[in-house]
Amino acid sequence: MMVVLKxxxxxxxxxxxxxxxxxxxxxxxxxxxxxxxxxxxxxxxxITSISFENYFSVLEMGLSQxxxxxxxxxxxxxxxxxxxxxxxSYPLSRMKFRLNRTLFLLFIAGMMLPIHSTLIPTFMxxxxxxxxxxxxxxxxPYIAFSIPISIFILTQFMQEIPQALEDAAKIDxxxxxxxxxxxxxxxxxPALSTVFIYNxxxxxxxxxxxxxxxxxPEKMTLPLGLQNFYGEFSVNVPGLMxxxxxxxxxxxxxxxxxxxKVVKGLSGxxxxx
Amino acid sequence: MQNELQVGTNQQVKSRxxxxxxxxxxxxALTISLFVAPAFIxxxxxxxxxxxxxxxxxxxxxxxxxxxxxxxxxxxxxxxxKDQVFWTALxxxxxxxxxxxxVQIPLGLVMALMLFAPIRGIKFFSTVYFMPFLMSTxxxxxxWVFMFDPINGTMNQLLRIFGVxxxxxxxxxxxxxxxxxxxLVIVWQFAPFYMILFxxxxxxxxxxxYEAAQIDGANKWxxxxxxxxxxxxxxxxxxxxxxxxxxxxxxxxFYIMTGGGPNNTTELMGTYMFKxxxxxxxxxxxxxxxxxxFLIAFVVVAIIQVMETQRRKKGGFV
Numbered sequence: 001m002m003v004v005l006k007x008x009x010x011x012x013x014x015x016x017x018x019x020x021x022x023x024x025x026x027x028x029x030x031x032x033x034x035x036x037x038x039x040x041x042x043x044x045x046x047i048t049s050i051s052f053e054n055y056f057s058v059l060e061m062g063l064s065q066x067x068x069x070x071x072x073x074x075x076x077x078x079x080x081x082x083x084x085x086x087x088x089s090y091p092l093s094r095m096k097f098r099l100n101r102t103l104f105l106l107f108i109a110g111m112m113l114p115i116h117s118t119l120i121p122t123f124m125x126x127x128x129x130x131x132x133x134x135x136x137x138x139x140x141p142y143i144a145f146s147i148p149i150s151i152f153i154l155t156q157f158m159q160e161i162p163q164a165l166e167d168a169a170k171i172d173x174x175x176x177x178x179x180x181x182x183x184x185x186x187x188x189x190p191a192l193s194t195v196f197i198y199n200x201x202x203x204x205x206x207x208x209x210x211x212x213x214x215x216x217p218e219k220m221t222l223p224l225g226l227q228n229f230y231g232e233f234s235v236n237v238p239g240l241m242x243x244x245x246x247x248x249x250x251x252x253x254x255x256x257x258x259x260x261k262v263v264k265g266l267s268g269x270x271x272x273x
Numbered sequence: 274m275q276n277e278l279q280v281g282t283n284q285q286v287k288s289r290x291x292x293x294x295x296x297x298x299x300x301x302a303l304t305i306s307l308f309v310a311p312a313f314i315x316x317x318x319x320x321x322x323x324x325x326x327x328x329x330x331x332x333x334x335x336x337x338x339x340x341x342x343x344x345x346x347x348x349x350x351x352x353x354x355k356d357q358v359f360w361t362a363l364x365x366x367x368x369x370x371x372x373x374x375x376v377q378i379p380l381g382l383v384m385a386l387m388l389f390a391p392i393r394g395i396k397f398f399s400t401v402y403f404m405p406f407l408m409s410t411x412x413x414x415x416x417w418v419f420m421f422d423p424i425n426g427t428m429n430q431l432l433r434i435f436g437v438x439x440x441x442x443x444x445x446x447x448x449x450x451x452x453x454x455x456x457l458v459i460v461w462q463f464a465p466f467y468m469i470l471f472x473x474x475x476x477x478x479x480x481x482x483y484e485a486a487q488i489d490g491a492n493k494w495x496x497x498x499x500x501x502x503x504x505x506x507x508x509x510x511x512x513x514x515x516x517x518x519x520x521x522x523x524x525x526x527f528y529i530m531t532g533g534g535p536n537n538t539t540e541l542m543g544t545y546m547f548k549x550x551x552x553x554x555x556x557x558x559x560x561x562x563x564x565x566x567f568l569i570a571f572v573v574v575a576i577i578q579v580m581e582t583q584r585r586k587k588g589g590f591v
Contacts, residue, residue, distance in 0.1 A: 007391065007392055010387075010390045010391075010392050011392055013383075013387065014387050014390065014392060014394075014398055017383075017384055017387060017398070017402060018398060018401055018402070020461070021401055021402050021404060021405055021461070021464075021465065022401040022404065023427075024405070024416055024417070024420060024461070025404060027416075027420065027427060028416050031419075039425070040425070043425035043426075043430065044427065044430040044434075084311040084312040084315070085312055087308045087309070087311060087312065088308060088309045088311070088312035088313065090308050091304070091305040091308045091309060092309070095301075095305060097301070097302070097305055103309065103313075106321075107312070107316065110316065110320050111518070112518045112570050112571075112574045113320065113324075113567065113570065114521060114522040114542075114543070114563075114566045114567060114570050115522065115524075116522075116524070116542070116543050116546050116547070116562075116563050116566050117323070117324055117327050117563045117564060117566050117567035117570075118319065118320060118323035118324060118327065118563075119323075119546075119547075119550065119563060120323075120326075120327060120330060120337070120550055120556055120559060120560050120563060121322065121323035121326035121327055121330070122319060122323055123550075124326075124337075125318070125322075125323075140315065140318065140319050141319045143315050143319075144315050144316050144318070144319030144320050145319070145320070147312050147315070147316050147320075151312070176304050176308070180308070201407070204409065205408075205409030205410060205411070205412075207409070207410060207411050207524075207525045207528075208524055208525065208547075211528075212551065222409070223409050223410070223411035223412070223525075224411075226409075226411050226412060226415060227411055227415070227529065230415050230418075237419055237425070240415065240419075241416075241419075244412045244415060244416055247409065247412050248407070248408045248409070248412055251407045251408075252404065252407055255403075255404075255407055256400070259400065262407075263403065263469055266406065266407075266466070266469070267466070267469050267470060267473070
């Protein structure tokens with residue numbers, strides 16, 4: 001009995017943190033299941049009725065298009081960035097040359113860079129290239145700004161691959177690219193998934209480049225689309241909450257099914273097992 | 274004679290080696306370039322070039338719509354230093370840094386410690402604790418705009434339930450509360466991230482240390498201050514660096530929740546720059562703010578690096 005009593009403060013703290021972190025989600029989902037009338041009558045109640053009508057209506061109003069756009073932009077950018085960063089990480093982590101350190105630092109420095117300090121030239125450049133208001137406009141900056149963290153993580157992992165494996169492959173007649181493709185990449189699978197998850201979630205939620213480089217609703221990615229929704233239907237709170245729930249669902253679902261991987265990926269390799 | 278012959282062949286061999294060495298060197302350079310080129314080219318176009326271009330634009334009076342620019346030297350910078358809004362923005366940016374380091378990180382540590390507490394349902398708690406970090410900032414911003422809504426919002430409803438209606442305020446549109454409201458949301462969003470970093474740090478502390486301390490009669494608090502905290506120092510340092518650098522870049526949440534208002538009280542360098550560039554179309558001045566953001570980030574990171582090397586040399590913690 002004493003033991004249980006002693007633990008009560010711990011439970012109170014745990015529950016307090018649970019409410020603090022979890023309540024907004026509860027509010028979001030509960031509100032999304034209400035009709036507008038119910039919301040105005042009892043905005044605070046947890047469950048009054050359950051109707052998925054809001055979900056269908058926001059999907060029809062364009063949310064599905066935002067979803068498709070976000071998937072295309074994120075997947076194309078992430079696949080490209082993982083591949084080219086792995087390529088660049090190979091000489092940076094395993095070959096000696098004079099500019100190695102300089103080049104590495106140049107790439108890594110991008111991690112501290114505020115996006116704003118590149119925004120206007122990127123905006124101008126995009127217009128000059130005729131890419132403004134297309135999804136291609138986003139892919140360039142998305143790749144570029146994902147390179148630093150990707151190289152940072154991948155070089156760390158690549159350094160740990162034993163030299164003997166590389167030598168053996170070379171004796172068997174592998175070129176450098178052969179070594180990279182047949183030895184490095186297969187050994188890197190866990191690191192690649194970390195980089196993939198990290199970048200995917202960051203690009204899935206990216207807002208400012210989309211805000212500056214996209215203007216027509218049918219080209220918008222999810223975050224920009226949500227903001228657009230808010231501007232147009234700010235009175236329809238349940239509808240907006242349904243949109244927010246739907247937009248958050250993919251990442252949350254992946255998290256529920258692959259918690260360890262997502263946590264590891266999101267901490268950007270800072271959490272190693 | 275024999276010696277001379279030997280010298281001759283030696284030289285031939287040497288020059289042949291030199292030729293093949295040279296060729297190998299070139300081949301190596303080519304290989305390296307091919308591996309690095311794809312990443313480097315994209316990085317150069319979208320990261321390196323824009324920084325120089327931003328500085329260049331900052332020397333002009335230019336609206337971005339017409340091609341014509343007027344060179345005005347450092348006049349934009351002089352104007353910037355006299356601009357009260359910029360100073361407010363800078364101050365707010367540093368307030369975000371301060372809150373991140375001194376509220377978010379300690380809260381993250383508390384949350385991480387909870388994950389090791391001897392209570393039931395840890396798996397459930399940890400799953401929920403991490404969820405805020407998985408939502409997009411835009412979604413978070415919109416969700417909390419409604420939580421802070423003066424009439425239907427959770428905050429004021431909560432105050433009504435507790436019977437303190439007089440405390441109800443329009444959280445995001447009053448100058449005295451707007452900044453703190455957004456800061457609360459930032460803490461909500463990022464504390465889980467530091468929780469994860471600390472969780473990893475705590476897992477890495479050898480169990481024997483605690484056992485030894487227990488034998489020596491150290492209580493839980495002593496164990497925490499003498500074992501956990503010192504051994505988490507590297508995590509605390511790296512978390513602080515991430516928090517500082519991240520806070521200087523903050524934009525999304527403020528843009529969505531307050532847009533820098535009311536009356537510029539929640540203005541950040543990022544929101545101010547965005548306004549100048551894409552709402553007022555004063556591209557020259559916006560570039561000046563943008564370049565200052567770069568300089569400030571650069572200086573802060575440089576200071577951190579110097580302090581890091583000092584700390585490592587002293588070999589204090591770590």
